[in-house]
Amino acid sequence: SSAPAKTGVVVVGGGLAGLAAAIRLQEEKVPYVLLEASDGVGGRVRTDFVDGFTLDRGFQIFITAYPEARKLIDYETLDLQRFYSGATVFFDGGFHTVADPLRHLSDALRSLANPVGTAVDKFLIGLTRIRVTAFSDEEIFRGDDSKTIELLNRIGFSDSILDRFFRPFFGGIFFDPELETTSRLFNFVFKCLALGDSTLPKNGISAIPEQLAAKLDPGSIRLNSRVISIDSDSENNTVLKLHNGEILQPSLGTILAVEESEALALLSVEAPPKKPFRSTVCIYFSTDAAKVPTDDPILFLNGSSHGIVNNMFFATNVAPSYAPPGKALVSVSLIGSYPDVEDEELADRVLNELGCWFGDEAVSSWSLLKIYRIDYAQPNQSPPSELLKDPKVREGLYVCGDYVANATFDGALVSGRRAAEALLK
Template sequence: MERKSTKIAIIGAGISGLVAAITLEKEGFAPTIFEASDSIGGRVKTDLLDGYQLDHGFQVLLDAYPMAQKYLDYGQLEFQKFLSGAQVFHKGKSAIIGDPLRNLSLLFPTLTSGIGTFGDKFKVLKLNATLKEKSLEEIFEEPETSTLEYLKSLNFSEEIINQFFKPFFSGIFLEPNLATSSRMFQFVYKMFGAGLAVLPKAGIGAIPNQLQQNLKATQFIFNCPVESCTDEKITLSDGKAAFFDYKIIATDASPLVPNLRKQHLDWHTSDTLYFTPKGRNIDKPLIGLIADPDALINNIFYHTSLETAQKGAAELLSVTVVKDHELTEYELVQRLKEDLHQFCGITTERYLKQYQIKKALPKLTDIRYSLTPSETRLTENVFLAGDYLLNGSLNAAMLSGEMAAKGVLEVLEKRN
C-alpha cells in the first residue's frame, strides 16, 4: 500500500474519529480530520469554569468496556471510582441501595433501605449471576424488547422498578420510560457487574485528550463544518471542495450524504446543569436518584465527592434532566432549585452553567454489539463510523471507528 500518497479524510473528531485515526496511523497512514467545532471529543468534553471541571452532561466510563481497555491507558487517566450503588430520594426521605459484594459498607443500608422486597433482592443476585455467565455476543443475539418489559418479565416489583431501575437507567439511557432495548440494559448491567463506573481525575474530556496524544501524523482542521460527502469530494460549508481518496464519516452521516438524507436519525436529548450547593448531603461517591414522578430531575451527583484535577472554592453539584420540557434556561434553573429543595433538601448558592445536549444518544432499535470492516462501507470510497451504527456507548464508538479504518485498509489491500 502506498501510504504517503493515499489521502484519507475523517469527518468528526469525536471518539470514533480519533480511534479511526489511531488505527490508520498504526498502518503508516496520515489522515486529515475535519471537525466542525473548535475542539476534539464530540459529545465527550470537559470545560473549566472558575476552577470547576464541568463535563458536557453527567458522564461516566464503565472500565469493563473491552474497547476502552484496548485503547486507553487507565493509569494515566487516574480513574476515580464511584461506589456501586445509589442514594434514592423518595417522598421526602432518602435511602442507600447498592452492591454489598463490592463494598461491605453498603450491606446494612441496602438491607434496611425499604426499597424493593426480599424477593427483589434475590432476583437481583440471580440477574447478576445470569449476566455474568452470558457472553456479549449472546446478549446481542437475544430477542429485543424494552428494558421495562424485560424487568417485568423477571417479575421485579413495581416498587423497585420505579424507585431504582427507572431513575438509575434513565440517567444512562437518557429517556425516562425505559423504552431502550433490553439488549442495551443487559450489556450495561453486565459491564457494571464486571467492573466499576469511573471518571478520569481531569474529567471525562481526558479520554479524547489521551487518544489525541497518541496521534503523531494526523492533521486536524477545526471550525470546518462539512456540507456534503461523495466518492469524489468533500464539500465544506464555505463552498470549497477537498479531494481525498477515502473518507470516513465519524458523525451522523444522514445530513452529509445525498442518498441518506431521508434516513433521519432521531436522538435523545438531556440537560445537565451545575450548581454550587450549601454543603453536601451525600457523603460518599454515590449517584443520587430522584424517584418521585413529579420531579423533573432524574439524578444528581456531587463531583466534589471524587478527587478532581481542578477544584473550585465550593461543593459542585450536577443535576441531570432527561424528561422533555419547554422551559427557558431561567425557568429551568428556578424549577430545579425548587425540586432540589423539595425532593432532596438541597439549597443551592450559585448556578454555574447549563449543557443542553440535543444529540446526546441515538434512538436505536435492533441494536448490535459489533460489525465487520466491510459493513462500514457505504459507497466505493466512503465509510461510516459512530456509535449509532451499533449501540449508544463509548465502547461502540471506539469499535465502529476501528472497523471503519480497517474497512479502508481492506479495500486498499485488495486494490494494491
C-alpha cells in the same frame, strides 16, 4: 476552481469514533487527515473549564470495564476518580441506598429491608448480575432484542424497584425513563457496571478523547474544518467540500464519523422515519464545600416518579479536582430538552425540588454555574436494534459512531475501529 487536494483517507469528525478510526489507520501506516468542525476533539465528550470548575458537557460517566476502552486508553494517566458502586434513592421523603452486594456487602444487607423494592428484587438483581456476566459481548449484542422494561418484567422485578431504581438509574444512562431501549444495551451496560468501576477522569471527561488524539500525528488533525458536502465526480471518486471552499479528494476512502443526522444530511440520504433522539439537560451549581449535605461519592436518584430531576450527584465528592479549593460542584440531570422553559426557571424548579431532598437551607446557597441542553445526547436504540451494523455505505465510504454500534463510549470506539478495518480490507 483549483484541482482538489489529494489525500489518503479522510476521517470526518473528531469524536471518539473518528479518533478510534484514525488510530487504527495510523497503526497500519495508512495516510489520513482527520477533519473536526469544532475547536476541539471529543464530539459530545467535551469539558469546559469555567472559573476553576470542571464542567463536562452533560452527565457522563466512564465505566472502566468497557472492553474496547481498555485496549485503547491508559487508565492510570486519566487518574480515574471512583463513584460508590450503587445509588441512593430519594423516595417518600427519605434516602435509601441500593448497593452492589459484591463490593458493599454490609450496605447491601442493610438495604434488604428498605422500601426500594422487595428482598426478592434484591435477590433478582444478584441473579441478573450473574446472568449478564456469563455471556460474551457478542452473545449479548446478537441476543434477545426486546425493550428493557419487558426484560425486567419477565425477570419478575416488582413495580416498586422498577419505578424507584431501574427507571431513574438506567433511564439516566440511556436518557430513557420508559426503558424502551433494547435489552441488549441494558445487558451490556449492566455487565460493564458489574465488572468495572463508574468513574470520572481527574481532569474531566474530555481527558479521554484528548488522550486518544495525543496518539495521532498532530499534523493529521485539522480543527475548525467543517465538511459541507460529499459528492462523487464523473469518475466516481469521492469529493469533499469544506466550509472555506477547499476541496479534498480522498484517494483511499472516507470515514464519516459524525452524528447520524449529520451523516444522513452529508450523504443527501432520504432519512428513514426516525425514532426520536434522546435528549438531556445538565445543570451545574456551585456552593461552599462546607455546605455540602453529604460527602458520599454516590449517584442520587429520584425514585418518587414525580418532579423533573432524574439524577444528581456532588461531583466534587467523586472528583475534588472538579472545583477550586473550598468550593463544591453539584451536577443535576434532567431527561428531555425542556425547550419551552427558560434557564432561570428551570434552575429554580430544580432548586425547589432538591430543597425537598436536602433541606431548603442546604440548597439556598447553591448558585447556578451553567446549563447544558443536549438535544442529541444519544441515538434512540429501542428495538428492533442492530448493534453491529455494517460500516460500509459504498465502495470507499464508511460510517461510524455510536449509532452504528451501541450508545456508549465503547460503542463509539468499536465502530471507529470497525470502519477503519472495513476500509483496510
